[in-house]
Amino acid sequence: MFKPRVMRNVKVIDLTHRMFGKLVNLPIYITATALGKLGHPEGEVVLTKAAGTKNIIQMMPTLASCSVAEMMDNALPGQEQWFQLYVNQDRVAVKKLLEKVESRGVRVLFVTVDAPSLGKREKDMRVKFVDDAPDESKHTELNRTQGAARAISTFIDPSLCWDDVSWFKANTKMKIVLKGIQCGEDAVLAAQHGCDGIVVSNHGGRQLDTCRSGIEVLPECIAALKEAGLRDKLQVFMDGGVRRGGDIFKALALGADAVGLGRPFLYGMASYGQQGVEKVIDILAEELTMTMRMCGVTNIKDIGPEYVLANNLNSHIGVAPKGYGFSNAYERMETIDSKL
Ligand SMILES: Cc1cc2nc3c(=O)[nH]c(=O)nc-3n(C[C@H](O)[C@H](O)[C@H](O)COP(=O)(O)O)c2cc1C
Known part of the structure; x- marks a missing residue:
């Protein structure tokens, strides 16, 4: 819950923020989500263009429907893009990919570490996916019975x-961020191994059922890093379930440097293309401005733990908000009446 402060001059609110030195308009980024063309015929370049006009960062997925070149060619001059890596068992292939991405000027590499195998995604398994696989997975034999995500990810090591x-440190100059940290111990290990950042995330709940969400794990990671004297060694990002400006505020208050969003941008893209994604960014900016004003904070860097009460974050007492997607948007599995 929020703990607002009043009677402060909140006339001017500044949402600008630095991420790895890059000045952006909001403390959020578009996280990597594979197969963008499932949502829009142009795929991830739609996200690239919206990120460019709104000056936020896009993380390009290894398993994008568009090539790295297409995504980067559609960026504005000076636009920052990060790269998400699924690590191939063939390290020569990884090295080539890193060189390609780095030579195009990408400065930050997000290595996804929560997907040694892909989760059991039953809805995905039921969808009959017929499109071509992205480049990275083309050379492997596709098993089409396990859903698109599993079929295209068998190369992951x-x-x-x-x-x-x-x-990684020996083979690239890009900053290395581990995406998918789920406890304080691993946050500390990431810092001890010299990583530049972590993303506290459960992969949007798509990997292992009954894992904690990013916001639940975040305070544990921050506390563990502080206790080990390592908090200033890395950037801490968080993703998963961020849907409103207030959610962004809460994550920053609990110690995140910035937050990633996946599905909200996909919904904007699938429904209204570039304008839809831009609209999502505008809505989040408006809501974050409003939340900051009502909490009595004018700058992103001043959002701190004193503005939230998170004592029972892990207790799951009370009624958890129901996700619309879970309860309404997906088709339920029907039972089949036996004719016998
Ligand atoms: C459709 C979809 C595809 C995704 N693909 C990837 C991926 O290729 N690599 C990855 O590291 N994470 C992937 N993720 C996870 C997101 O990067 C992120 O952790 C998660 O979606 C954040 O939660 P949100 O969608 O609730 O904002 C994917 C998520 C979705 C919804």
């Missing part, structure tokens, strides 16, 4: 481990 961080 399940042997990825902490020792590999030094391989």
Whole structure:
């Protein structure tokens, strides 16, 4: 819950923020979501264009429907784009990909670490997906019975481990951020291994059922990093379920440097293309401005733990808000009446 402060001059609100040195208009970024053309015929370049006009950062997915070149060619001059990496078992292929991305000027690499195998996504398994697979997964034999996500991700290396961080550091100058940290111990290990950042995330709830959400894990990570004296060693991002400006505020208050959003931008893109994504960004900016004003804060850097009460964040007491998608948008599995 919020703990607003009043009687402060909140006439001018500044939402600008720096992420790895880049000045952006909002403390949010578009996180990596694979297969953008499922939502819009132009795919991820729609997100690129909206991120450009609104000056926020887009994280380009390894499994994008568009090529890295297409996404980067559609960026405005000076527009910052990050790259999300699913680590291929073939390290020569990884090295080539890193070189390609780095040579185009990408400065930050997000290595997804919560997907040694893809979760069991039953709705995905029921959809009969016929499109071409993205480049990265083309050379592997596709098993089409397990859903699109599993079919295109068999190249991912399940042997990825902490020792590999030094391989990345030796093979790229990009900053290294681990995406998918889910406890304080791993946050500390990431800092100890010299990573530049972490994303506290459960992959949008798409990997292992009954994992905690990002916002629930975040305070544990911040506390563990502080206790180890390592909080200033890395950037801490969080994603998952951020739907309103107030959610952004709460994550920053609990210690995140910025937050990622996935599905809200996909919904905007699928419904209204670039304008839809821009509208989502505008709505979030308006809501964040309003929340900051009503909490008595004028700058992003001043959003701190004193503005929220999070004591029972992990207790799950009370009624959890119902997700519209879960209860309404998806078709339920029908039981089949036996004719016997
Ligand atoms: C359709 C979809 C595709 C995704 N694809 C990827 C991916 O390719 N790589 C990755 O690291 N995370 C992927 N994610 C996870 C997101 O980066 C992010 O962790 C999550 O979606 C954040 O939650 P939100 O969608 O509730 O904002 C995907 C999520 C969705 C919804």
